[in-house]
Amino acid sequence: MKATIYDIANKAGVSTATVSRALGDKQETVRPETRDRILQISNQLNYRPNSLAKNLAKSTTSAIGLVLPEIQGDFYTEIVKGVDEIAFSGGYHLIVASSHSRRNIVESLLGFMRESLVDGVILMIPSMNGHLEEVLANYKIPVVIINDIHAFDKYDIVSIDNFQGAYSIINYTIKSLNHSKISMITGPSGNYDSQMRKKGYTAALKDAGITIRKDWIIEGDFTIKGGELACSRILSLKEKPDVIFAANDNMAAGCYNASESLGFKIPEDICIIGFDHIELGNFLRPKLTTVHVPVSEIGKTSTKLLIKRLRNKDDKSIEPQHIKISTGIIIGDSVSKLNN
Amino acid sequence: MKATIYDIANKAGVSTATVSRALGDKQETVRPETRDRILQISNQLNYRPNSLAKNLAKSTTSAIGLVLPEIQGDFYTEIVKGVDEIAFSGGYHLIVASSHSRRNIVESLLGFMRESLVDGVILMIPSMNGHLEEVLANYKIPVVIINDIHAFDKYDIVSIDNFQGAYSIINYTIKSLNHSKISMITGPSGNYDSQMRKKGYTAALKDAGITIRKDWIIEGDFTIKGGELACSRILSLKEKPDVIFAANDNMAAGCYNASESLGFKIPEDICIIGFDHIELGNFLRPKLTTVHVPVSEIGKTSTKLLIKRLRNKDDKSIEPQHIKISTGIIIGDSVSKLNN
DNA sequence: CTGTTAGCGCCTTCAT
């Protein structure tokens, strides 16, 4: 059978308390000789601590829960990777719960909370969900939220600076490339990221004194197919814009498809801008102009934040932190420069 | 404080054993009225079972560990998604451990095993690792291995049929498109998938009576850059092949880059074949001809297998199962048809 | 059908 601290205690002629201390405690509250002897015996017995027992005794799990929306594409790989890496360095395990047909975000969260399965949760909230606030309010496990809206101000939040990203690239398109007829394909209407990107877009236009045309703002769904559809609609308008700003790269890719099949050349006949800077964009021809989002940074930062919370669980004084991850502009060849 | 079964027992005037049975047991070993009363009180007290205690008592975790190699790209998203979905339906949580600078596969596995953190493990083994067999032999937790080699025959294995995939597409290229000058860019030499794909490639050539040229088999590393490099080398050979079979789509994409910068047109001057059928391939122009791998199927199948094992842990009689997931051919426009 | 009684393996005050 597996050795326990009890076996070690026996063989070493000490109490289990001493063994526990020798094996676990940080402070040297055990005489070095005793400790050495215990360590040796523990080795010899091939002792492996039983984390289940430890968990119960300390009522802690050493696990972090990561709640993801329906995952697809390398965006989420990067998040998971970032979170896993930092969690591991901090001595935490990572329990992942993605959304799928059988479970939504709230259910995932509830699963973690109810059974006190994790010490803390990282929660990606792409869009509003009715019961979310209620659930969050009911359970007192530390939570870091990844999203870009101010509905959750009392929690720790990590967000992409969507507004600034959209603003910058649209502003650049106006000021440096002399464009003014710029349309946009948004994400799903409830999506927070999309909303902020749209705000950045409209703000940039406004600041440049360009009137916003509602018929040039079309709702998409963040998928390639959706981008294709939306683009087709834009390209069949009587008054066409010169530029399409897609709220993510997937839809931008869809625009490439649509433009190709409708016989529009990029960037001569229509210019395309994306958002995210996923690998795919580098393979579009001409290369996609887009907004760079440091995805794995998001995962890393939120995990660091969460772990800091977990380490100072008693210290309630720390104010909720709101960290914005800034974005950058990637200049491809999908937007032409107008002379004038 | 949180309510425990003790509180419920008190309030209901029964023992904790009865409460435990009423709340947990499948068989109706509790009188319906008692059970109802207990359920009601438990509700009223807002009782939440403490999974930590349950775990210790049953010495089981209801968790499945997923050990991944260094993750990158949507391939792994699909795996995680597939595993998570099935694990959830089976009542298991998913603990993910990817490899990174601070931890390799063996270490991840050891972490799971040593601390009995999970009931079972799904293990992706892309290439040989010295201590792996040793570790596997030392711990008796059920394991399902995802890879395509016969070194682990005594374990449950799920594998992509790499050989058949490569064979089919090369055979098709020879028989239907009349090619015979076909080169290959392999993956890293130790990689199992790559090795089997190479075998499929050579077998198809052999069966068609085509001599294999070693100078037309170049080692890559499964990355885009690696494909680019390897392709450049091939395109600068004195005797050039007509077709390049890249062992994965990433490298195929790299070939597109290299061909473009060296002025080779696809498929007129050089034909490209990939493997994996990732999203990226659909956006290459001309469209990539490649082998379809049902990635999320792999995750799902291995999880089903593992859960079956966990449910029949006593029944040792079940032989190790080896499941092959078959692949399909995706015909794009990156390979021309020769007349003759 | 239900209660009693030990654990599961470790941690942690409180004494000594």
Next chain:
DNA sequence: ATGAAGGCGCTAACAG
């Protein structure tokens, strides 16, 4: 610096 002893919350024989 160490030991004794009582949890942590739940499960699982074994009786009744």
